[in-house]
Structures are given as C-alpha cells and as structure tokens.
Amino acid sequence: MIENLASLNFRKDAWGQLVLIRPDGTEHSGVEPVRCFPLSDPERSIALLDSDGKELANLPDLSVLNPSARAALQQELEEREFAPVIQRITTTSTPNPPCQWQVVTDRGTTSFQLESEDDIRRLGTDGAVIADSHGIRYKIPDITRLDGHSQKIIRRLI
Amino acid sequence: MIDGLNSLDLEKPDRLVTHSWLSYSFQRHPLRYNARFELVFQTANQAGVLNPITATMASEIEGWSSVDSTLRGPVESRLAAGEHLVAWMVSDIDEQRQYRMSLLALSQHRFFCSTHAEVRDWPLAEIDKLRTKDRGGLGTLELLGTDRRLGFWHYTIAQGPAALVVGDRFEDLKAGRDARKQIEEDDVPEGEESESPPNTLALFRLWQFARPHAFWMFIAFVLSLAATVAAVETAKVIRPLTNLLYSYQSREVTSLSGSEWYLGVMLAGAAVAWILSWGQGAILAWVSERVTADLRNRTYSHLQKLSLEYFGGKRTGDLMSRISSDSDRLTQFLSDSIVDFSANSILLVVVAVALFQENLPLAFVTLLPFPFIVWLMYYSRDKLQVGFQAGSRAWANMTSVLADTIPGIRVVKAFAQEEREIERFRTANETVVVANNRVNSLWTFFWPLITFLNALGVFVVWAYGVRLVLHRAPDFDVGALTAFVVLSGMFYSKLEMMSRMVNASQRAATSAQRIFEILDRVSNVPEPARPVIVGKLRGDLEFRHVGFRYGNRKVIKDFSLKVQAGEMIGLVGHTGAGKSTLINLVCRFFDVAEGAILADGVDIRSYKIEQYRRNVGIVLQDPFLFYGTIAENIAYGRPEATRDEIMNAARAARAHEFILQLADGYDSLVGERGQSLSGGERQRISIARALLIDPRILILDEATSALDSTTERQIQEALQNLVRGRTTIAIAHRLSTLRQANRIMVIERGRLVEIGTHDELLAIDGAYAELHRAQQELTRDIGW
Numbered sequence: 001m002i003e004n005l006a007s008l009n010f011r012k013d014a015w016g017q018l019v020l021i022r023p024d025g026t027e028h029s030g031v032e033p034v035r036c037f038p039l040s041d042p043e044r045s046i047a048l049l050d051s052d053g054k055e056l057a058n059l060p061d062l063s064v065l066n067p068s069a070r071a072a073l074q075q076e077l078e079e080r081e082f083a084p085v086i087q088r089i090t091t092t093s094t095p096n097p098p099c100q101w102q103v104v105t106d107r108g109t110t111s112f113q114l115e116s117e118d119d120i121r122r123l124g125t126d127g128a129v130i131a132d133s134h135g136i137r138y139k140i141p142d143i144t145r146l147d148g149h150s151q152k153i154i155r156r157l158i
Numbered sequence: 159m160i161d162g163l164n165s166l167d168l169e170k171p172d173r174l175v176t177h178s179w180l181s182y183s184f185q186r187h188p189l190r191y192n193a194r195f196e197l198v199f200q201t202a203n204q205a206g207v208l209n210p211i212t213a214t215m216a217s218e219i220e221g222w223s224s225v226d227s228t229l230r231g232p233v234e235s236r237l238a239a240g241e242h243l244v245a246w247m248v249s250d251i252d253e254q255r256q257y258r259m260s261l262l263a264l265s266q267h268r269f270f271c272s273t274h275a276e277v278r279d280w281p282l283a284e285i286d287k288l289r290t291k292d293r294g295g296l297g298t299l300e301l302l303g304t305d306r307r308l309g310f311w312h313y314t315i316a317q318g319p320a321a322l323v324v325g326d327r328f329e330d331l332k333a334g335r336d337a338r339k340q341i342e343e344d345d346v347p348e349g350e351e352s353e354s355p356p357n358t359l360a361l362f363r364l365w366q367f368a369r370p371h372a373f374w375m376f377i378a379f380v381l382s383l384a385a386t387v388a389a390v391e392t393a394k395v396i397r398p399l400t401n402l403l404y405s406y407q408s409r410e411v412t413s414l415s416g417s418e419w420y421l422g423v424m425l426a427g428a429a430v431a432w433i434l435s436w437g438q439g440a441i442l443a444w445v446s447e448r449v450t451a452d453l454r455n456r457t458y459s460h461l462q463k464l465s466l467e468y469f470g471g472k473r474t475g476d477l478m479s480r481i482s483s484d485s486d487r488l489t490q491f492l493s494d495s496i497v498d499f500s501a502n503s504i505l506l507v508v509v510a511v512a513l514f515q516e517n518l519p520l521a522f523v524t525l526l527p528f529p530f531i532v533w534l535m536y537y538s539r540d541k542l543q544v545g546f547q548a549g550s551r552a553w554a555n556m557t558s559v560l561a562d563t564i565p566g567i568r569v570v571k572a573f574a575q576e577e578r579e580i581e582r583f584r585t586a587n588e589t590v591v592v593a594n595n596r597v598n599s600l601w602t603f604f605w606p607l608i609t610f611l612n613a614l615g616v617f618v619v620w621a622y623g624v625r626l627v628l629h630r631a632p633d634f635d636v637g638a639l640t641a642f643v644v645l646s647g648m649f650y651s652k653l654e655m656m657s658r659m660v661n662a663s664q665r666a667a668t669s670a671q672r673i674f675e676i677l678d679r680v681s682n683v684p685e686p687a688r689p690v691i692v693g694k695l696r697g698d699l700e701f702r703h704v705g706f707r708y709g710n711r712k713v714i715k716d717f718s719l720k721v722q723a724g725e726m727i728g729l730v731g732h733t734g735a736g737k738s739t740l741i742n743l744v745c746r747f748f749d750v751a752e753g754a755i756l757a758d759g760v761d762i763r764s765y766k767i768e769q770y771r772r773n774v775g776i777v778l779q780d781p782f783l784f785y786g787t788i789a790e791n792i793a794y795g796r797p798e799a800t801r802d803e804i805m806n807a808a809r810a811a812r813a814h815e816f817i818l819q820l821a822d823g824y825d826s827l828v829g830e831r832g833q834s835l836s837g838g839e840r841q842r843i844s845i846a847r848a849l850l851i852d853p854r855i856l857i858l859d860e861a862t863s864a865l866d867s868t869t870e871r872q873i874q875e876a877l878q879n880l881v882r883g884r885t886t887i888a889i890a891h892r893l894s895t896l897r898q899a900n901r902i903m904v905i906e907r908g909r910l911v912e913i914g915t916h917d918e919l920l921a922i923d924g925a926y927a928e929l930h931r932a933q934q935e936l937t938r939d940i941g942w
Binding site for chain 2: 014015016079080082084096097098105107108109110116117118132134135136137155156
C-alpha cells in the first residue's frame, strides 16, 4: 500500500488508461479507482486498484490528493461511472413490476425494464436506487423533490 | 450489403479455443444474431498463406435495415465497390455519457462510426485491437491503434451481444481467418413461447380459475337473483297493508280482513329469501375455496419451475406470504364479498326498477345521492389500492424478517444479537401498523360519509313524500310513502354494504395482483419448443464459447472445452473464478448468455429440462436433507426405487453402516425437526442420493471441503464408486481430492487458463503449480 498519498500523481496514456505515478516516479498503468461505498458514502474510501485488481492505495477521500491529481482522479471517476439520475418518470407500462419505465434523466430520456419492486432500494430517508434488468443503476437522490406524478409511481413501490 | 469474408482457416494449434460460429441469445431480451452462410472453403496447407475462397451468403446483414437511415445512409454511401459490412452495432451513449445514438459498423476494410453530425472511418490496418469492457451496466468499445487509442464508444448492456459480434468479426478479419467454417447448426434452440401477461385487472383474471366452476357459479347467481326478487316482491305488500291499517284507524273500514294474507306473504318471502341465500352462500363458499386452492397450486407449481435466478432475487418470506396469506385473503373475498356483491348489485337494480314502477318523480329524487356515492366509492378505491399495496408489502417485509432470522438463529445467538433482531421485527411490525393505519384512516373517513349520504337518500324520500302528501298528490298515499321508505332503505343499506365491499375488493385485488406477479414471471430457463427426446445420455459434454453474466458482471468468458463420456475433470480456481457458475450452467439452473453447452452433441437447451436433469447428478458441499426418513431422502431423485436399491446405493456411498447405527435405521427421520447427522454423514446420504439416479453426468461441488480428513477419506472411497464410468466435473479446493481426475482445468476470472493432467500442469509451472505449492506449504504448516 502506498503511504504518501499527497505526492501521488496521475496521467492518461495514449490508450486512455489511467497511469498512477508513485512519489518515487514508478508508474502503474491501467489503474482503476473504485468507490468502496458507492451508495452509502461515495466520497470516502476510494481504492486504487492495479490492472490485476490488487489494491495499491486507499484514499480516505479525494482531499488528501494534491489539486492536479484530485482533478485527474475526479475526471476518471466521472468517466467510468454511469448512473443516470432520474428527474421524471414519464410513463410506466403497468403500475406494478415487471414493467417498462419511461424516464427523463440527467443524461437524456430512456426506458428500462423494472423486474421487481425489490430492485428499488431505499437510500437514506428520501433517496432511492433502481436497478434495471441489465443492472444499470438509476439514482433518485430525493424522492420528495420529484414531481407529483413521478412520486406517486415510485411511492407505491417502496 | 452482404457479409463476405474471403479467407481460410489458419487455426493455430490452440489448446483452449476452438473457433466456431457463435450464437448469442439473451433469454429475457431475445436478441439474435444468426445470419446463415453457405460456405465452400478450401483448407490451407500452410498457415499464413491465404487462398481466396468462394463464399455465397445470405443477403443483408441482419437487422441493418432497422437502423435509423440518417445514421445508416452515410455509411452506405461511403462503401467502396466490393466493400461490404460484416458487423454493426449501435452505441446508445455518447462520450459525455448522455443517451445519444451513433452507429458503429465494420466492413472488411474499415471501421465506421456514424453520428448524426458526421461519419468517420479508420482503415483496419491502423487498428490494432477492438476492446470491449463493461462496468456497472455501461459497456465501452475501444478502438486501439498501435500507439494510441483511436476512439471509444459507450453502450448499454442491451447492445452487448452486438458489440461482442463486432469484436469477434474484427478478430477474424485481422487474423485473416474465417471463423464460420464450423457451422455446426449452432442455432439457439427456440424456447417455448409464453404469452405475454394480459394487462387487465387482476381480479378479473381470477375468472380463468373460476371458469371450471362456472356451472355452480351460475346456479348461485340464479339463487341470489331469486332471493332478491323475493325480498322486493315481499315489499310490494307494504303499500296495501299500510293503507288498510290507515283506513281502519281512520274508521273508513271496519275489518282488517286481508291483513292475514299480507302478513303471510311477508313471512313466506322472508323464508324463501333465507333458503335461497343459504344455498347460494354454501355454493359460493365451496367454489371460492376451490378456486383459491387451484390458484395456490398453480402458483406453487409455477414457482417450482422458475429458474434459480428468480429465487436468488426474491425473499423467501415474501414468496411465502404471497402464496399463503394473499391467497387466503382472496378466499375470503370470493366467499363473502362476491356473494354479497353479486346479490346486492342485482338487488339494487331490482329495487330501482320497483321504485320507478311505483312513482317516477319520487324514484328520481330517491336516487339523487346515488351517483355521488358511486363516485365517492370509485375515488376511494384508488386511494385504498395504494394503501393496501403498502400494507401487503409491509406484511411481506415482516415475514421476511422471520424467514431470515429463524433459519439463521445460530448466528443470531452466537453473536448475541437477539435484541437487535427483536428490534428489527418490531420495526417491521411497526411498518405494518403504520401502513394499515393509513388505510384505516382512509376508509374510516369514507365509510361514515357514505353512511351519511345513504341516510340522506332516505331522508330525501321522507321529505319529498311529506310534500306530496301535503299537496294531496293524486295516486299517492301514506301506504305508497311507507313502501318507498322501505324500498329506498333497502336500496341504501345495500349500497352501504357495497361501499364496504370496495375495501374488501381492493384488498383482494392487491392480493390477486401479487399472486399473478409470480404467475406472470417467465422462466429464464425455458422449455424447448421442439424438444429432443432423450433417455440416457452417453455423457459427452462440450462447452462451446460459453459466456455468462450475473447482472452486469461477466463471470464466464469464451469458455470452450470438450469432455469425453466417462472422463473426470477437476475444476480448480480461486473463489469467485466462476467454477460454481459453470456447474450451474451444466445443470441448466441458468442458461448460457453466449455460446452453447452440448451434451452428446446436442445443445442442452434442446432437451426437455426434466429429462436432461435426470441425467445429471449433483453432490453439493452442504447437502440439503428434506424432512423425512433417510430412505426417502436417498430415493429423492427416484421415489420408485426399491429398498434393495436404496441399500445398495447407501453401501456404495459408505453410508449403510452408520445408518444402521441409528435407532430407526433407514426409517430414521432427518432434516428439519429430524435426527441431527454430522456433515460427513449427510454428505454420504447425498452421495447415495446421486448414485441412485445413476446419472451420466456427475457434478461434485466441493463435496468434501467441509469435512475432516478421516471423514474425507471415507467420502473419497464413496466418491470413487460414484465417479466410475460417469462424466464427472469436480470442483475442489484441496487439490489432493482430484487425484483421480483425468484432466484438471484451472479457471481464472471466468476464463480457462490451464488444462492438463496433474503432472502436465506441474510441468508448465503456471497457475496450477502455484496453487499446488501454496497448498503443500499450508499442509506442512498446519498439518492438514
């Protein structure tokens, strides 16, 4: 495990892979940042894995890094994450699962198959995470901030 | 646009991979890619030398014409003469990870990317590799040049199969190879078509279960109708009787003769109504029990046929509550409410007709509050449904806590978490209370309101009647008013009963919907539409480019292997490498996502599941014994086995002696509430169980890893008997248990990395050798 986290650096190689530069200058290419608690506490405990999946370092949070490394890692995390945030539920094929949902997300409109009400997971008091039949996760940070129609659809399922 | 690939086979002597035509199928979302080709090809005599071959192919590349023409057109127009597309896919998420379509296509010379803004292309010579990745449901296709990444595109998993085809076609082109030379009819066997769930109200769908009893239901209906008519007809004597009494009191007449007749009619009417409703009630109660019993049976048998995947995602408590308490609610509804509801709605009509016959304007006034009440019932119905759903869910949650903690009670006690579990149950129970309270507060508000409106209805009759009498309306007397009051009272009291029924029917609808949700679920392991009949298999097994994923995690990747009948294959690898998944695929607990598994040269999806599984025996790490005798447990897979057969199986499994030590011998009860057996003893019973069905394909899933070494030795002996002459796939952590294996394969991250005999693998000095060394050290250190 790498100790001196503040002196870590990152760069992207020509292949688009993340390269970790250790304080002593040695490099690890194909490093993957992984959030240890992606749902309950995404900003803390970010592990850096090498290409074999071995943990190189575990960052308590991104603030331990120097500003340029933080920006690089932040960007890498964004690029590899795909969890559309649902802003509105337009229609559902039937009120109860299994059903097809038509949604507006921060990444555009899409539709997905909801297999079971068990695929809707509550997060905290007002949040929810929905996993579709392909395993894509859609987030709703705060159900109470959705419009009435969307709230009604989701509330009857949780 | 045809798919032409002029090349030949230069298959390298690759240990692991045999190239064949792939077919992809996702069970839930049938997404097929199986163009057919007729190829005439020549074999090369020397690797690396390409001979042109003739290829005639099916016309257009499948699905191409379905692509948006604004994306497709620019690519088509760019194609040079003689250039044609080999594969294509849609990237439905752009670089900024927004939902936006672009089209990726591969011709034999170039790779195209068409967005709504532009078309780009890269000559294949510049591309070193096409790499696909997927993470968290987001797939990425990367176009890698020799010195840098040329481009990348994202896609959702639904596009995954197409992406894999693009990748494979690219590899083929690069290698100058025609992977489709072995067209061994790898068409995915068609699964049985299952009709899509009808999108109607769950309660109406109960009719399909009631239909067999339609005759009795009709009788009940007739009885109910007759009872209603009797009640209303009886009310018709009220007017003359009242008028007679009125006349007598005002001394217009001097005798009450005729009143006996009226009283007699009333009594007889009441008696008839009683007898009729008794008959109707009895019939409907019987029918409703039958209907819900059928529903329970059908649900349970459907549940048994669903794939393991379904159970993996469901909580036991929830399933149990659906089959037990939800169906019980339905019985109650069908027997009580349906009886009342049908009777009452008929009565409403009959009474309304009677009212109109008596006095038209008064009838209108009487029925004034009626539409409002109906609207109110309708309005509350929707609210109640949501409430009841929440209630059912909370109830299921509570049962889930039970189903979770009662089997896990040892862990609870060992970690002294009783208080926490009590709290967890209390919380779940509290949620039930809250959910029910919400419903209760709803209908406790609506119900008195409806009662009030009903009272209002009767009040209107009085008021209007008083007015008519006051103005000395013709053809209206106190008798008519009394009859009206009685009839409208009857009308509104029935309406009030019906409004209560809204409650019951919504509760029932929720329950019905929860049950139908199970029934509507289609098994991910479908029965073949045209099954291949099989008795005993020979036992040849072949994995052909098998791929599988759990959700978005790819656990098996391009796995190919041929196993001869009777061969024993050891399966070694780290935890999570995909060993158990592979076994689940062989057992058809799941179906492959890509490629195929063949038994005796036939795709296992072509066999009837039951017939196929009769050929597969499995011994698990922690065998499950059902509640019953030892003999029953051994004969679980073949209940018709004779006592001698059972004993022989037990002898071969080295279980006979210890069974005889038990007080009741083979009749000893085991399983939950039964005699407790040690791990080794249960294991031997499960080996006997597998032996008895005499399977051609045997699966040992860490059969000995939970046992001490003495017991393991006994089990090993038992296993030797079991393995003999059968195709065996054995997973083991302790390599020593795989001594008899003909070949050992090592799996890492879903891929086959090494295969060979123990000695060969040691000689390679790779992953197996490392595992071997590690275990030897462990044995030395802790004296295993």
